[in-house]
Amino acid sequence: MAPRDARSGAVRSSRRDPFVATDTLEGADAADRRPCSPTLDMRKRSAVGRNAEAIEEGVAIAMAAARLSVKNTILVSTISLGESFDPEHFTDAARDTLLGLADEAEQAADAVSRARKAAWGRHTEPRGTHDYRDRDVRNLRRRAKQYAGVAKSLRASAGRPEVLRELVERAREAAWGDVEANLQGRLRIEAMRPDQDPDYARMREARMQALRLVDLQKLSAQARRRRSEAADPDAPDDEPRARPTGSR
Structure with missing residues (x-):
């Protein structure tokens, strides 16, 4: 048998309504209890x-x-x-x-x-x-x-x-x-041949420019140094060498 409220005599259900606040006064009429919206609980779960x-x-x-x-x-x-x-x-x-x-x-x-x-x-x-x-x-x-x-x-x-x-x-x-x-x-x-390199044509100009600006200049400097050493073999290493006439 379901219990009755002490003051109002209303029958109290033994099952809890999940959407009813638990802080309502005991013995209050069921119609006076405010249902709690599930929006707050859903927001909390979402957060x-x-x-x-x-x-x-x-x-x-x-x-x-x-x-x-x-x-x-x-x-x-x-x-x-x-x-x-x-x-x-x-x-x-x-x-x-x-x-x-x-x-x-x-x-x-x-x-x-x-x-x-x-x-x-x-x-x-x-x-x-x-x-x-x-x-x-x-x-x-x-x-x-x-x-x-x-x-x-x-x-x-x-x-x-x-x-x-x-x-x-x-x-x-x-x-x-x-x-x-x-x-x-x-x-x-x-191991790639030029005809197999897909970037060969695109990079060829860059390689030729590097050859002119770096490799050929380095070879020219080495050739001038060898000519200077051949023209004055007794010159000490710490003195500047005389530049041969007509060299470029």
Whole structure:
């Protein structure tokens, strides 16, 4: 049997209406209770979804930057320094990179929070892009939460060995892709005949100009120096050599 209200005697339902506010006075008549519009709840869910998407996008950008950094580290270590590829060695580099990016995200969150506090209560016209006002407070608060969320996710990834191994592997694939493209380009250029080069006609004028301005001038200077040495073989190296008559 459903319970009755103590004062009015009205039957109270045991099921809660999700669109009725919970702060109504107990015992009030059901007709006096104001239904809560679901618009506010929908807006809150929409804002949460946008924040989650922004954090996910920020993490994706940070992971791409980390992959590029680890790729460059692999190239320098294996090609410039001649070291062998050791995944464990580059796992530490991947972890340090993620932690560094997390620090940057936290610093950005702190900077946005300071800007939000400075903008609070200011209603004058802004004088620049980053001269925030009170109407920007909500957006700045959301941005600070997003930066903090990115930093939290990156720190969590830095502590997961499987994420670090995947990051190193993808960086290794990217590094090998760069090396492979470079080797293929060099082989194609060195083994290509003029009739097979699609840019031969377009670049021919530039090569001829470089020949006239650089190579021929260098050869002419070398020829003058040899003639000067032949004309005065006893002249010391630190003295200027006499220019032969009639030389150009």
